[in-house]
Amino acid sequence: MMLAGLARMADAGTDDLRAMAQMLELPKDCISLESRAVNDVSGWGCRVSLPDKTSHRTWADIRKLIEESGLSADGKHFADTTFALLAAVEGKIHNLAPEAVHFHEVGALDSILDICLCAELFARLSPSRFICGPLPLCDGTVKCDHGLLPAPAPAVFELLQGVPVRGLASEGETVTPTAIALLKGLGVQFGPWPDMTIERTALVYGGRILPGVANGALFALGANAERGPQSSG
Secondary structure, eight states, X not given: OHHHHHHHHTTOXXXXXXHHHHHTTOOGGXXXXXXXXXXXXXXXXXXXXXXXXXXXXXXXXXXXXXXXSOOOHHHHXXXXXXXXXXXXXXXXXXXXXXXXXXXXXXXXXXXXXXXXXXXXXXXXXXXXXXXXXXXXXXXXXXXXXXXXXXXXXXXXHHHTTTOOEEEEEEESOXXXXXHHHHHHHTTOEESSOOSOEEEEEEEEOOSOOOTTSOOSEEEEEEEETTTEEEEEO
16 A cells, blocks of 8 residues: 555556566566555555565565665665664564564565565655554454464564554454554654645555455645645555
């Protein structure tokens, strides 16, 4: 959802996303921006098609990949910051130094693509403020490489410190490690809608639909005469 939302805010289409994927030396046709609908309400989503669902990479492996990519300097900075947060929290959970962390799901190519393309899109947008409302949470379980765990997953639970949340009357994973690390890595501020003139909006959907609750996320880009472009998610 983050990738689709930022793509719409940056007015980037499938060709743009595929060009960014090639900066990471990934297959050109590995990503598409597509229209989606939930309960007959249209929105947007991203479809990622890559092999390599189980490869484990160290923080050093991913840092090297980012450094050698064709991402902009700011895009590399945001991607590096996001993965550094994940390495630190995974190290804390498993009692390891960040450099010794082996990423599992987050180390797969689809997660690397998500984070790096979000970082590059955010760098291109360069908003003066990035604002997000309280994150939705509900009970349930998460199936990962370490087995069946309670939701939110341990990495998410650790990264939620200092973050406002709200409960949902449903069950399942609503915030992933990639999502919360990206929000923090991009310097999000949590709070109400800012004062701005809205210029662009998008409703985006992920790959799962939770029963009994409103699905999707709202993204808006606006301008303030004093502060310039602002983004709200």
